[in-house]
Amino acid sequence: MRTVLPSGMRVVTERLPGVRSAAVGLWVGVGSRDEWPDEEGAAHFLEHLLFKRTPTRTAQSVAVEMDAVGGELNAFTTKEYTCFYAHVLDEDAALAIDVVADVALRGECAAADVDLEREVVLEEIAMREDDPEDLAGDLLVEAVLGGHPLARPVIGSDGSIESMTADRIRGFHRGRYRPESMVLAVAGNITHDEVVRHARAATGADAAASAAPAPVRSGRAAAADSGRLVVHPHDGEQVHLAIGIPTFGRSEGELRWPLAVLNHAVGGGLSSRLFQEIRESRGLAYSVYSSIETYADAGVFSVYAGCRPDNLAAVADQVRRILESIGRDGLGEDECARSRGALRGGMVLGLEDSGARMNRLGAGELARGYHVPLSESLDRIAAVTREDVRAVAAELLRRPRSAVVVGPFEDEAELPAELFAAVGRARPSPRR
Known part of the structure; x- marks a missing residue:
């Protein structure tokens, strides 16, 4: 089932009465292709930072809440979207919706956290260099798609991550995480009405906050004229x-x-x-x-x-x-x-x-x-x-x-x- 909240956020659900779990994902239609060239890696960096703290939670308190119910909480960034997700018992679906919404909508991107997480992302970039199969895949997309925004690596580069500032990350968050580009998807032993009710409570006024327009995806042909x-x-x-x-x-x-x-x-x-x-x-x-x-x-x-x-x-x-x-x-x-x-x-x-x-x-x-x-x-x-x-x-x-x-x-x-x-x-x- 599908409902559009007043803010523009979409809620989609699938009821699975034969399971005892609920999978919750807050999907944002923002990925590495939506970055300007001088903010390469911002979408992925932001995904990391939003877990560090919100006005009411710290990274540790989030971990404690999820561990207490045996839940899984994580996120990933792709070239075209970012997803914050949780997997919990069906009875804890409201908690999962509240946590993923709090993280994605209200993560603070504090300067101290930017400096700390910068080192984590740089380690992740170094890990890619140590995985030649993944490295070959990233380099191939760049070779095939040339100068298209899709060719940029999701993770960014050493230079782009080292130069990223807290103000730039916060601006990316405010400017790109618009409610009309968000989807709350829930599958499991839930009902659509209860998910919509929890979504309204968890997103509140924050989901309706104004934001600067996001860059328009060009839609131009990406194929190179010749192979590389x-x-x-x-x-x-x-x-x-x-x-x-x-x-x-x-x-x-x-x-x-x-x-x-x-x-x-x-x-x-x-x-x-x-x-x-x-x-x-x-x-x-x-x-x-x-x-x-x-x-x-x-x-x-x-x-x-x-x-x-x-x-x-x-x-x-x-x-x-x-x-x-x-x-x-x-x-x-x-x-x-x-x-x-x-x-x-x-x-x-x-x-x-x-x-x-x-x-x-x-x-x-x-x-x-x-x-x-x-x-x-x-x-x-x-x-x-x-x-x-x-x-x-x-x-x-x-x-x-x-x-x-x-x-x-x-x-x-x-x-x-x-x-x-x-x-x-x-x-x-x-x-x-």
Whole structure:
């Protein structure tokens, strides 16, 4: 069910009488793409700070309240939204709503807390450097989307975080956290009316407070005119290869389902071509898969493989062969059927707890402004034909490819020719 409060905040719920829990999420339609270039990382930094203190709570008192009821409280920031969430017993839903609203709406961003949490965020940035798989993924989005705001890392950079001030963070909070951009999503053993009642009490006048207009999302095309190749030197036993192609945004929603079927067949499961050819048949990599990141006006289809450096040429060659084959011939009917079944089964099984249901409610309301019933999504997947997938593959796989290599290489000249062939680039002349 759905209710819009007088402030403009939306409340969406799903009753699950067969559980004893409630998952509560306050979703804010603000992410890293909504930052100005000189405030890179502000959305994520703010998410950290809001937990430190409110007018009536400290970080410790929040922790004590949630521990006392066995609850979970956390938050995350993405490129397009931020979510503050709690998972509690159904009888403690009112407490969870009050806490997440207090944190998100009334967190104070005190100067002392900014200086303290700055060090925590800098440690988080350092952790990313120590996780080459995640690093390769971030660098790939930047390579594929170029100068688009979506290309900026959610976490920011050392320089942007070190220069962030308390006034800048508070201004970001006041200017971006507008009630009309917020969704309170609750799933579990609750009723809609009681959630609305608790939401009114928890948000109060704060949710209706005025705020400066947020930047308008441009909606311009994000695809690069040509692919890029990025080499990021990193000591380690493996090389991490990520190849990406610009794909469709949510505005082209009709293409979502055949793209999902295509992705699963390429590298989304154990029967996928990437897994079977690169790992099972040749033993070239332990981890190999494909994935899709979809945003309002752009997206990225990517392939990842982690392998020993002396296997990089063979892995890149197999990726090229697989993508070229699918771009030319599409998928077999058996592959399409298998992928449709896997997607439908995974969607249903993935929604068997209240937290997953809440995530689907909140993210869907922010993205589309309405809830898509599970049955409709399942029907849309089942309706995808081999020709639908062939058309999407033909369009997608003719687009420019970008690649990121994180591993023991200093520059492009050290990379194998097979990698350049995989992304359609000429190999540079060897260094003299």
